[in-house]
Amino acid sequence: xxxxxxxxxxxxxxxxxxxxxxxxxxxxxxxxxxxxxxxxxxxxxxxxxxxxxxxxxxxxxxxxxxxxxxxxxxxxxxxxxxxxxxxxxxxxxxxxxxxxxxxxxxxxxxxxxxxxxxxxxxxxxxxxxxxxxxxxxxxxxxx
Numbered sequence: 054x055x056x057x058x059x060x061x062x063x064x065x066x067x068x069x070x071x072x073x074x075x076x077x078x079x080x081x082x083x084x085x086x087x088x089x090x091x092x093x094x095x096x097x098x099x100x101x102x103x104x105x106x107x108x109x110x111x112x113x114x115x116x117x118x119x120x121x122x123x124x125x126x127x128x129x130x131x132x133x134x135x136x137x138x139x140x141x142x143x144x145x146x147x148x149x150x151x152x153x154x155x156x157x158x159x160x161x162x163x164x165x166x167x168x169x170x171x172x173x174x175x176x177x178x179x180x181x182x183x184x185x186x187x188x189x190x191x192x193x194x195x196x
Contacts, residue, residue, distance in 0.1 A: 100161035125180035
């Protein structure tokens with residue numbers, strides 16, 4: 054997702070999440086849980102285990118430990134690239150896809166568009182906390 058802050062407005066709830074050594078994460082990457090640790094989302098099936106947005110990078114050479122992550126919530130607005138130029142309507146449901154972009158889809162959506170635009174290549178959105186089995190929405194160590 055290009056190692057940049059995609060945050061635009063609203064309150065963020067940042068927590069520390071465990072991460073294994075060798076896992077590569079860039080700032081702004083969307084994260085999922087795997088065996089209790091944060092990893093980069095890679096496919097559309099990962100929408101069911103989405104937990105939040107990476108607030109810091111983790112390099113392949115970094116040891117296991119933890120990284121900062123903004124938990125998904127319906128108050129914080131982010132801007133992300135769309136998979137293709139398309140018309141976006143306020144309230145459209147968005148899904149992550151394997152190209153590290155978002156796309157309109159009502160299946161396993163992780164975000165909601167918060168601005169309408171006729172020919173959008175990026176979208177302002179809020180991420181939905183997913184309450185699927187195995188996904189702890191209150192994940193993280195507050196300290």
